[in-house]
Amino acid sequence: MANAPTTPGIVPARLDPETLAANFADLEPPFGAHEAVVAADRCYFCHDAPCITACPTEIDIPLFIRQIQTGQPEAAARTILDQNILGGMCARVCPTETLCEEACVREFAEGKPVEIGRLQRYATDTLMARGVHPFTRAAPTGKRIAVVGAGPAGLACAHRLAMRGHDVVLMDARDRIGGLNEYGIAAYKTPDDFAQAEIDWLMKIGGIAARTGVRLGETVTLEALRAEYDAVFLGIGLAGVNALGVEGEARDGVRDAVDFIAELRQSDDLARLPVGRHVVVIGGGMTAVDAAVQSKLLGAETVTMVYRRGRDRMSASGHELDHAATAGVRIITNAQPVAVHGNGAAQEVEFSYTRDGGEGLESTGETFRLRADQVFKAIGQSLDTAPRGVSVAKGKIAVAGAGRTDLPGVWAGGDCTAGGEDLTVTAVAQGRDAAEDIHKTLIG
Numbered sequence: 001m002a003n004a005p006t007t008p009g010i011v012p013a014r015l016d017p018e019t020l021a022a023n024f025a026d027l028e029p030p031f032g033a034h035e036a037v038v039a040a041d042r043c044y045f046c047h048d049a050p051c052i053t054a055c056p057t058e059i060d061i062p063l064f065i066r067q068i069q070t071g072q073p074e075a076a077a078r079t080i081l082d083q084n085i086l087g088g089m090c091a092r093v094c095p096t097e098t099l100c101e102e103a104c105v106r107e108f109a110e111g112k113p114v115e116i117g118r119l120q121r122y123a124t125d126t127l128m129a130r131g132v133h134p135f136t137r138a139a140p141t142g143k144r145i146a147v148v149g150a151g152p153a154g155l156a157c158a159h160r161l162a163m164r165g166h167d168v169v170l171m172d173a174r175d176r177i178g179g180l181n182e183y184g185i186a187a188y189k190t191p192d193d194f195a196q197a198e199i200d201w202l203m204k205i206g207g208i209a210a211r212t213g214v215r216l217g218e219t220v221t222l223e224a225l226r227a228e229y230d231a232v233f234l235g236i237g238l239a240g241v242n243a244l245g246v247e248g249e250a251r252d253g254v255r256d257a258v259d260f261i262a263e264l265r266q267s268d269d270l271a272r273l274p275v276g277r278h279v280v281v282i283g284g285g286m287t288a289v290d291a292a293v294q295s296k297l298l299g300a301e302t303v304t305m306v307y308r309r310g311r312d313r314m315s316a317s318g319h320e321l322d323h324a325a326t327a328g329v330r331i332i333t334n335a336q337p338v339a340v341h342g343n344g345a346a347q348e349v350e351f352s353y354t355r356d357g358g359e360g361l362e363s364t365g366e367t368f369r370l371r372a373d374q375v376f377k378a379i380g381q382s383l384d385t386a387p388r389g390v391s392v393a394k395g396k397i398a399v400a401g402a403g404r405t406d407l408p409g410v411w412a413g414g415d416c417t418a419g420g421e422d423l424t425v426t427a428v429a430q431g432r433d434a435a436e437d438i439h440k441t442l443i444g
């Protein structure tokens with residue numbers, strides 16, 4: 001092994017390859033057939049099931065669980081995929097503890113919900129393992145639709161449009177399609193290149209032509225797409241990253257957490273990925289948790305996540321924060337960065353404690369420093385630039401109804417829109433609903 005957790009600086013190979021492989025293995029092992037039936041047996045198959053209402057894609061959860069219980073996992077998968085074509089990914093990444101499983105009556109009664117996420121994974125994995133694509137296309141409509149952005153919103157929209165018989169051109173600025181499924185989600189939630197496998201499976205519907213390296217605003221304009229296609233869907237996510245705005249932010253070793261995570265997801269040899277000895281992550285959301293946990297799994301000696309408000313205001317769920325703490329991440333709340341100190345490269349981050357004052361967050365005046373040779377900024381993403389002509393509300397594309405922008409013929413969904421919740425499942429729901437609205441508008 002070339003290095004150790006205590007090697008100074010930002011270096012690769014802090015852990016041996018076997019430890020790295022074990023650290024980045026599946027976070028939760030999948031159910032076997034017997035375990036799945038036992039887990040399904042716990043469901044009460046509630047009438048007016050609260051778990052359905054809590055699911056942004058409104059999957060008929062009791063129905064798919066009943067199908068698993070009666071030995072029909074492929075029928076269960078069909079029930080899931082009817083509503084959520086990325087049901088396999090959502091089974092891995094949804095914060096179920098704040099969605100369906102939080103609403104489950106068994107959680108309410110016993111503090112232990114039916115394991116809906118793991119059951120969903122069992123069903124969708126069973127179907128995908130057979131290489132079966134359960135949907136077919138309707139008769140061709142002769143309509144062509146441009147879907148810009150191939151993340152969960154764009155993929156869900158493209159698939160539903162293709163099913164309805166339209167021809168879809170799916171464009172993305174990056175080299176690979178998938179959006180944050182491919183470049184963002186923590187590696188241990190989606191090992192074995194599942195994001196790509198799911199896309200290959202989804203594309204079996206036919207009628208979707210994928211074009212990578214196409215950037216709206218540079219390679220193509222919205223005006224040109226509106227002229228060429230019958231409708232346009234924008235699912236461009238949030239490509240901009242917020243800055244800290246503190247002294248020393250430009251020092252070596254300070255970078256955006258999303259870039260580090262993307263590099264990690266695209267790495268085919270984690271032993272070659274450099275990480276700091278002392279890592280500080282600034283932020284309180286899922287991106288901050290993922291950067292912190294994965295730094296620790298790569299072998300950083302100390303990793304500290306610092307958030308400016310209280311734990312209750314963090315956007316990462318309690319489950320995610322507990323996972324970070326279990327992985328060895330230290331979490332400090334009510335502190336905000338003041339400066340990054342160092343000599344060329346970062347060596348320390350200075351923070352000031354905060355409290356809620358009459359006019360918002362204020363510094364208490366007391367400061368402290370943390371050693372840091374690597375600093376990740378994870379204080380939120382923003383819309384890079386809104387395509388010309390569409391209105392923006394609160395920094396995101398303004399939409400009404402099922403994703404209609406105020407430009408005729410242009411829809412939008414997912415993180416880039418004002419209604420987005422920055423969750424994979426919400427982006428899928430919005431892409432799907434926009435596709436149905438586009439279909440109704442074009443075909444009547």
Ligand SMILES: Cc1cc2nc3c(=O)[nH]c(=O)nc-3n(C[C@H](O)[C@H](O)[C@H](O)COP(=O)(O)OP(=O)(O)OC[C@H]3O[C@@H](n4cnc5c(N)ncnc54)[C@H](O)[C@@H]3O)c2cc1C
Binds near residue numbers: 178287416
């Ligand atoms: C680090 C991280 C971890 C996360 N973990 C989770 C999780 O565990 N669970 C969960 O539910 N959610 C998670 N999320 C949130 C989730 O990934 C997003 O809510 C979801 O991906 C949004 O989907 P989207 O399709 O709207 O956008 P994206 O997934 O961001 O996709 C947008 C696509 O548009 C492309 N694009 C952008 N601009 C242009 C342009 N001008 N021209 C052409 N293409 C363009 C991008 O390249 C990208 O492929 C995480 C987010 C991050 C950042």
Ligand code: SF4
Binds near residue numbers: 042044049052104
């Ligand atoms: S709320 Fe829980 S018990 Fe009731 S149907 Fe949903 S998963 Fe089953």
